[in-house]
Amino acid sequence: MADPDSIEKREMPALVPPGPAWLHWLTGPLDRGARSPAAPPAATLILLVAGLLGSVWSAEIRSAFPVDWRYTVGGHTRWFWEMSLVIQALLFWVFAFLGSALFGWREWVLARTDEASRTFLFEQAARTNRAIEARTRALGEQAQELHERGRSLPPEQFLQHSQIVNTGMHEMLKRSLLRAGFESQDVLLGEIRAALEGCVELATMFEQPERRSGRWAANVMVFVPIEAIDDFALAEYAAACPYKRLSFDRGQLAGVLWLRQDLSFAITFGDGATRESPDPEVRPMALPVPAQPLTDSLRLLRVLPGAPYALCANRPAGYPDTLELGRTAVGDCDLPPGASDEMTAYFEPATSPRVRSLVSLPLPRVHEAAPAGWGWSRPSGDRVTLLRPDQLAAGVVNIHRDQGRMACTDERLLLFHPVIVPLLGVVRDLVELHDSDARDVQHRALEPGP
16 A cells, blocks of 8 residues: 555546446546547537528528527418428537537536646645655654764764773772782772772763863762661761751661762863862762662652662663752652752752762672562653662762763763773772771771780
């Protein structure tokens, strides 16, 4: 079946006058004859013959029907139905009728043909316009798709540069593992911040060159399980939470995400590149991670957007505008009254001018088992699995900048995340190595002397 919007050459349909089929069978030859080029000369010739007969037999024609309805013969008057047939008048009127009928029929057929032609051409023009509009829309959609694909592709040499960064970070991790137990805590912290610098470098390389200005920063929020937190530490974590309406009830928590200043890095691009390690603008902050991340109806989240959501869903979370965090909390989360307003106020430009766009990347999990937990459908229709507390990762890396719409926060995040995962693994291993060394140092300090 042909596409009604396709541009194709079509023939004009046959002209069919109104009426039953048997009438079409009778009038078809007449229509074809009337449209013939010989019809006008034939009609003219017939009328000329009629005129000739009228001039020769004018007296007979005038005295016969229908010119004269009475005929007087020998003093007797006869009406037309009493008249005998006058052959001269009959021939005149037959030729006159045939010529006039041929001219009239031809004009009627031509008028119908002209009307049908105009209708056909109008429909053909409308069909052509629809086809052109459809093709124009299709070309526009293809151009938009190509534009979006072009936008979603990483910048030139990004993958090559990311391979160099990942290789260098893995070499640093190998050296740290070989010297495990012999390196100082400061050296390990420096290596963690070097890995964070690599994360920022990949994020800036993922941007187009003209958008790499401004201040970029990265930090690690370490997940502390609730079993490792005593009541005194829990109170300190609650005091460090910027959202005072959130609950830190031990019975409802899987743990806490803890932001430390020593696990941060920042760089500002201007005339040169100014590095700050650690980031002096980072303040310690704690965010609760609920043991049950969904409400009983499994429709709303109890976990905060941002780093807590990325940790529980084990997937990256990008926010081109950090003010979206508050709006997301209103639509997707079941939080205490006023908590979403506190979140919006926290990310206002006057309060947090350095954090205008944010991406939270969960550290790779070390569990071999497949993730299991609770299923949740996002408003976009995506299905998300929120992990059980015993399957949560070691923490989250946050990358943010002082300008909105960071490239790795939109749909291109799905391309950026797989590239940075190896580097996130290095951050995880270095953080765990640092924490294990810190615990060993504390344990040795508590051992009794000789």
